[in-house]
Structure formats: C-alpha cells, structure tokens
Amino acid sequence: MHSVGYRANALLxxxxxxxxxxxxxxxxSDNFNSPSPSAHVQVxxxxxxxxxxxxxxxxxxxxxxxxxxQSLFTWNTxxxxxxxxxxxxxxxxxLNQISLWDGIIPSKEHAKFWIHTSNKYxxxxxxxNLRGKExxxxxxxxxxxxxxxxxxxxxxxxGFRLPEEYR
Amino acid sequence: xxxxxxxxxxxxxxxxxxxxxxxxxLGLVVSSALVTWxxxxxxxxxxxxxxxxxxxxxxxxxxxxxxxxxxxxxxxxRAGDIVVYSLDGKDIPIVHRxxxxxxxxxxxxxxxxxxxxxxxxxxxxxxxxGQKWLQKHHIIGRAVGFLPYLGWGTIIMSDIPxxxxxxxxxxxxxxxxxxx
Numbered sequence: 305m306h307s308v309g310y311r312a313n314a315l316l317x318x319x320x321x322x323x324x325x326x327x328x329x330x331x332x333s334d335n336f337n338s339p340s341p342s343a344h345v346q347v348x349x350x351x352x353x354x355x356x357x358x359x360x361x362x363x364x365x366x367x368x369x370x371x372x373x374q375s376l377f378t379w380n381t382x383x384x385x386x387x388x389x390x391x392x393x394x395x396x397x398x399l400n401q402i403s404l405w406d407g408i409i410p411s412k413e414h415a416k417f418w419i420h421t422s423n424k425y426x427x428x429x430x431x432x433n434l435r436g437k438e439x440x441x442x443x444x445x446x447x448x449x450x451x452x453x454x455x456x457x458x459x460x461x462x463g464f465r466l467p468e469e470y471r
Numbered sequence: 472x473x474x475x476x477x478x479x480x481x482x483x484x485x486x487x488x489x490x491x492x493x494x495x496x497l498g499l500v501v502s503s504a505l506v507t508w509x510x511x512x513x514x515x516x517x518x519x520x521x522x523x524x525x526x527x528x529x530x531x532x533x534x535x536x537x538x539x540x541x542x543x544x545x546x547x548x549r550a551g552d553i554v555v556y557s558l559d560g561k562d563i564p565i566v567h568r569x570x571x572x573x574x575x576x577x578x579x580x581x582x583x584x585x586x587x588x589x590x591x592x593x594x595x596x597x598x599x600x601g602q603k604w605l606q607k608h609h610i611i612g613r614a615v616g617f618l619p620y621l622g623w624g625t626i627i628m629s630d631i632p633x634x635x636x637x638x639x640x641x642x643x644x645x646x647x648x649x650x651x
Contacts, residue, residue, distance in 0.1 A: 327618060383532060385568075385588065389550050396576055401550040403570035408531065408588060425593070430573050430582065444551045448532045453616040456551060 331452020343371035361434035392439035516543035517612035523622030528587030541612025
C-alpha cells in the first residue's frame with residue numbers, strides 16, 4: 305500500500321489538483337477588475353479611393369488612433385490584442401467588418417499609445433458600395449490571460465462617411 | 472535478471488479472476504476517458520473541444536504546447552475571434568484570428584478571412600488554390616480559454632511516435648502486473 309509508486313502517484317495528483325485550482329482562481333480573479341478604457345480615432349486623409357478591375361471598391365486612408373487601455377491589465381494578463389475595424393451595412397450584406405489596423409500590447413507600460421498610420425490591411429468591399437457610405441470605426445480588444453478565460457470588448461465610434469466620388 | 476524472473480513469475484501466478492478484474496479496470500479507464508471527451512463535445516458543441524497549439528503563428532498569445540478550449544456557439548463569427556478551422560481536404564486544424572467578416576443577407580452565408588497574429592500576411596496564401604474566403608463549415612470552434620504548456624506531451628509524442636508505443640507499453644505492463 306505504501307510503495308514508491310503509490311506515493312509518487314499521490315504526490316503528482318495532489319500537485320496537479322493544486323495547480324488546477326490556482327489556475328482557476330487566477331482566471332476568476334479577473335472578474336474583480338472593472339476596466340474603463342478609452343479610445344479616440346480620427347480619419348486624417350483619404351489617400352485614394354477607387355474601383356478595382358473586378359468591380360470591388362478599395363479605399364486607403366490615414367488614421368490617427370489614440371487609446372488608453374491600461375485599466376485592462378491585471379496580474380493574470382499576458383497581453384492585450386487591440387484592433388480597429390471598419391463596420392458597415394450594404395444592400396447585400398447585413399454586416400461587413402474589416403480590420404484596418406491591429407497591434408499587440410505586451411504590458412501595461414505600452415497600453416497608453418498614440419499612432420499615426422495608414423491602414424495596415426486593405427479596405428476592400430465585396431462589391432462597389434463604398435461611395436458615400438456611412439460606416440463605424442470600432443476599437444476592439446481581446447485580453448489574453450496567462451491562464452484561463454479570454455475577455456473581449458469594444459468601443460464603437462459611429463458617424464464616419466466615405467467620399468461621394470472616387471479619387 | 473532477478474527482476475525479470477520475478478515479473479515472469481508474477482505473470483504466471485495471476486489467477487483467471489484477477490485477469491478479468493484487470494481487464495474490467497482497464498475498460499473502465501478507457502470508457503471514462505471516452506465519456507469525458509464526448510461529454511465535452513456535447514457541452515461545447517465542437518467536435519474537438521480541446522486542441523493543442525502546434526505552430527508559433529499566434530505568438531506571443533499562444534505558444535507551441537498551449538492547450539485551447541473551444542466552444543461552438545450559435546453566435547455569429549466576428550472579427551477578432553480566434554477560431555480553429557480546417558480546410559477542405561486537409562486534416563490539420565489551424566488556430567488563427569478572424570480579421571474580416573462579410574455576412575450575406577439573403578443566403579445566410581458568411582465570408583471570413585483569417586490571419587495569424589505573428590504572421591505578416593493574411594491566410595489567403597495558405598488556403599486552397601483559388602479560395603479567397605473561409606465559410607462557416609470550415610470553422611471547428613472558437614477559442615474561449617487556454618492553459619499554458621499542458622499540451623507539450625502531445626507535441627513530443629507526435630514528433631517522436633516511438634515514444635507513444637513505449638508509453639502505452641509501459642502503462643500496459645504496469646496495469647497488468649499491478650497488485651492491490
């Protein structure tokens with residue numbers, strides 16, 4: 305009953321149970337954090353706006369993104385993935401979501417940032433519906449924990465509009 | 472050599488009743504593992520509720536050897552979700568993030584584009600030739616949580632298949648020779 309094998313087994317089982325419990329508690333403790341992030345986005349310029357040969361509209365823009373996501377970080381946070389998406393509706397599509405820019409924030413020190421950039425991913429419609437199109441810019445963030453459950457939330461900024469003519 | 476002789480002796484001395492009892496124990500272990508797996512499948516709605524990350528394309532978020540828990544809910548897939556998908560004709564599931572979504576109004580179809588956080592390019596280069604979008608049926612699940620490092624055993628065993636047989640063999644011998 306008290307062989308080396310049994311003792312090793314008992315010790316291993318106990319260690320794994322404690323580890324699982326600690327992981328679970330670390331993940332649960334994230335719920336006590338009530339973050340208050342803020343973000344602001346400006347479209348500084350429409351660099352160009354045209355119809356591709358296959359009839360899809362494409363637009364290139366210069367963006368100014370500033371955000372303060374420091375309150376998202378807890379001791380169980382490995383990183384925060386943040387991205388800016390353009391969201392709009394067209395006659396054929398109930399929702400179009402196109403990521404324009406994204407970034408990985410590795411620590412709290414980097415969570416308050418300001419960036420001036422043109423869109424990192426191409427802003428292409430499935431069709432040619434972008435002229436004069438009203439769209440939302442939404443900042444999304446996904447909190448990746450060191451262990452446990454992942455969190456996500458967003459700030460929607462409505463009221464942007466694309467030009468009426470190609471340029 | 473005394474050890475081998477002892478083991479052989481113990482093999483010989485096993486009664487028929489004990490053999491059956493061992494087989495039943497083994498069957499219980501295997502079936503409870505199966506029940507857990509299938510139960511998880513039912514609860515999460517995903518055919519493989521737990522996957523091990525095998526590539527570094529999502530670093531530093533997910534590293535090789537991390538375990539991901541998947542969930543397949545009715546909620547529509549949205550940009551930013553980390554999904555696991557497998558392409559037509561390929562078995563290997565891929566864990567990447569959705570960066571573009573187009574929901575069709577009349578057909579309920581969804582066009583999805585994915586990218587690994589650590590990759591420079593989106594996944595169109597990895598898709599089958601001529602494929603520009605993923606559809607809902609490619610998606611196996613959505614990652615909802617994860618545990619670090621626990622999947623390393625799986626990775627080592629799939630890299631060095633001999634280890635798998637050694638492990639199963641050893642376990643088998645232990646179970647068969649164990650006396651309680």
